Amino acid sequence: MAGALASFSALFFGIALMMAGNGLQGSLLGLRASIEGFETGVLGIVMSGYFVGFLAGSLYAPRVVSKVGHIRVFAALASLASISILVHSVFIDPWVWGGMRIVTGFCYAGLYIVCESWLNDMSDNANRGKLLSIYMVVQMGALSGGQYLLGVSDPSGANLFMLIAVLVSLAVLPLCLSASRTPDFSAPEAMSFRELFRLSPLGSAGMVLAGITNGALFGFGAVYAQRAGFTVTEISTFMAAMFLGGMLLQWPIGRMSDKMDRRLVILFVTIAAAIVATGAALIPEPAPLTMQPGGEERVIWPILAAAALFGGLSIPHYSLFTAHVNDRVPIRKMVAASSALIFLNGAGAIVGPNLAALIMGFAGPSGFFITLAGVHAVIGLMTGMRMLRRASARPTDQADFVAMPLRGTQIASQMPDGWGPDDVEEISDDDGEPAIHMLDDEDPEDEISDKGNSVIP
Numbered sequence: 451m452a453g454a455l456a457s458f459s460a461l462f463f464g465i466a467l468m469m470a471g472n473g474l475q476g477s478l479l480g481l482r483a484s485i486e487g488f489e490t491g492v493l494g495i496v497m498s499g500y501f502v503g504f505l506a507g508s509l510y511a512p513r514v515v516s517k518v519g520h521i522r523v524f525a526a527l528a529s530l531a532s533i534s535i536l537v538h539s540v541f542i543d544p545w546v547w548g549g550m551r552i553v554t555g556f557c558y559a560g561l562y563i564v565c566e567s568w569l570n571d572m573s574d575n576a577n578r579g580k581l582l583s584i585y586m587v588v589q590m591g592a593l594s595g596g597q598y599l600l601g602v603s604d605p606s607g608a609n610l611f612m613l614i615a616v617l618v619s620l621a622v623l624p625l626c627l628s629a630s631r632t633p634d635f636s637a638p639e640a641m642s643f644r645e646l647f648r649l650s651p652l653g654s655a656g657m658v659l660a661g662i663t664n665g666a667l668f669g670f671g672a673v674y675a676q677r678a679g680f681t682v683t684e685i686s687t688f689m690a691a692m693f694l695g696g697m698l699l700q701w702p703i704g705r706m707s708d709k710m711d712r713r714l715v716i717l718f719v720t721i722a723a724a725i726v727a728t729g730a731a732l733i734p735e736p737a738p739l740t741m742q743p744g745g746e747e748r749v750i751w752p753i754l755a756a757a758a759l760f761g762g763l764s765i766p767h768y769s770l771f772t773a774h775v776n777d778r779v780p781i782r783k784m785v786a787a788s789s790a791l792i793f794l795n796g797a798g799a800i801v802g803p804n805l806a807a808l809i810m811g812f813a814g815p816s817g818f819f820i821t822l823a824g825v826h827a828v829i830g831l832m833t834g835m836r837m838l839r840r841a842s843a844r845p846t847d848q849a850d851f852v853a854m855p856l857r858g859t860q861i862a863s864q865m866p867d868g869w870g871p872d873d874v875e876e877i878s879d880d881d882g883e884p885a886i887h888m889l890d891d892e893d894p895e896d897e898i899s900d901k902g903n904s905v906i907p
Contacts, residue, residue, distance in 0.1 A: 458569065458581065460624035465565055465585070466592040467624075468528075471617035472558060473596030474610065475535055476500070477689050479547065480672035481605050481682070482538075490673075492544050494807025497669035498800045499548045501661075503555025505796035508789075511560035515567070521626055524564045528622045531557035532615040539611035561621075568625075583701075590697035590765075594690040601683050646775075646790045652713065652836045653775035654794060659829050660767040661795035663822055665802020667692060667764070674810070674818035678735050684750055688757050695758035696765025703766045704773070712774050713837050719770070720829040723763035727823035730756035731816040760819075764826065768795065 476497075483493050515523050534553040537546065569585060596617075603609035647654045671692060675685040707715040733752050772791060779787045805825075810817035 458584075461565060461568055462584070462588050464621045464624040466588050467617050467621040468558075468561060468565075469589050469592035470596035470599070471535075471614045471621070473593035473689075473693070474599045474617070475554070475614045476668055477597055477600055477672035477685065478605060478610050478614070479538065479551070480670065481600070481676050481685060483544075483547070484673055484676045485606055486542055488544055490807045490811045491804075493673060494670070494804040496544050496548045496551060497673075497803040498665065499551030500555040500558075500669065501665055501796055501799035501802075503552035503557075504559045505555075505793065505800070506552075507556035507559025508563070508792050508796060511556070511563050514560070515563060520564045520568065523560060524625055525622050527557040527560040527564075528618055531561070532618045535611055535614045535618070539608040565625075586700065587697060590693050594693040594697070597686040597690040597693075600686045605682060643790055643794070646779075646787055649787075650775045650778040652833060653771050653778065653791070655832060656716070656767070656771040656774070656829060657791050657794040658798040659825055659832075660771055661798025661800075662802040662805060663764050663825050664768065664795070665799030666806040666818070666821055666825075667761070667802075668799075669803035670806040670810075670818060674806075674815050677810070678753075678815040680750070687754060688750075691754050691758040692761030692765075695760070695762030699762030700766050700769060703763075704769060707770060707773065711837075712770065712777065713833055716767070716770050716774065717830055717833045717837065719763050720767065720826045720833065723760055724823045724826035724830060726756055726760045726763060727819045727826065730760065731819035731823065735815065760822065764822065767829070 480493070480497060483496060488496065511523070511527075531554055534550040534557070537550050541547075566585075569581060599613060600610070602613065643654070671689050672685055675688045680688060703715065703719055730753060733756065772788070775787055775791060806818055806821045809821045809824075813820055
């Protein structure tokens with residue numbers, strides 16, 4: 451494993467630089483737009499542009515990579531991403547910013563696809579799951595660390611925009627100078643949304659709702675903090691706390707979901723997230739507290755603790771719903787299902803900033819956490835209803851949980867150990883009858899059966 455990590459060091463270093471720039475950019479734009487007086491509704495549209503571009507990039511970038519090659523695509527997209535962030539500093543206009551956010555999202559989707567396909571190709575079945583977990587840690591850690599770059603310079607100036615461009619440009623160097631071979635690449639096959647919903651209604655709808663919460667967190671977290679009166683350093687800490695919480699609780703929650711009914715874990719975690727978000731919405735905006743003559747300290751630890759706990763409970767939903775879908779989808783269709791899940795999650799992420807903007811327009815800054823609490827309440831209600839409709843699978847019959855990055859692509863989704871035609875198996879229920887039949891390519895019927903009935907998770 452140590453040798454594999456050494457060979458991936460250049461790739462992980464490039465990813466860290468790229469994600470630090472991305473983390474800084476998301477918070478900077480939300481903060482700067484508020485400083486410039488963008489209306490809340492307009493700001494929601496601007497911030498959702500990233501997810502529009504990311505969704506488009508997830509669909510079309512693989513075709514470009516297969517025709518042009520990894521290094522050329524990576525260098526071109528990194529250059530375009532650097533240009534787009536600099537345009538923000540020149541033209542302070544919501545229409546320009548919205549367009550540039552779409553360009554940025556498209557570029558980052560392509561950059562992720564290149565990095566993840568490299569990671570997938572250079573790994574093997576023995577270490578793919580571990581490397582994907584490390585990839586998640588690098589991504590989330592760099593996102594968190596990038597938040598603290600907000601304090602390097604005045605957000606109302608152009609310096610931070612230039613810093614982001616430098617970070618993204620530097621991310622090209624480790625990869626372009628690496629001696630590793632470029633991977634073979636083939637775009638993943640597709641699965642219809644109708645088929646995916648038939649196989650896993652909960653997983654399909656849950657992915658949309660998880661996208662809404664992630665879109666709101668990433669696109670509007672800094673906006674909430676700025677309008678709640680946080681300083682730049684406090685905004686950085688607030689955003690970093692959410693990402694770090696998500697990184698730290700991925701494994702405990704995932705391990706728990708492997709040992710018991712996964713839907714019960716989803717229900718418990720999402721209800722807890724809704725309760726934490728509700729509590730955060732009720733916490734008064736931090737007021738200054740005089741600690742000593744001539745000095746003041748803001749009391750923000752309650753909201754920071756709530757942000758870290760909420761991030762830890764909310765961010766793993768992407769991985770939980772991915773694992774739940776894998777419990778229901780035939781082995782040979784998992785890669786195709788991952789592409790559909792990426793699309794559903796991206797569609798939800800587009801809605802997230804706009805929904806947060808709408809509710810904050812009525813409720814003020816607390817509307818941010820009200821939005822998150824409401825979405826998780828819907829997830830909990832939906833999960834409870836599905837549990838009443840069908841009995842649970844045995845924990846031993848479930849697919850293994852794999853910690854997924856917050857904004858990964860379909861390439862990362864196909865990396866977990868054991869995915870392939872050789873993994874076809876038949877899982878039986880307590881009566882010894884087939885509960886879930888993983889079909890191979892020669893089976894005549896393309897469906898999963900539960901004693902003759904269609905599976906409804």
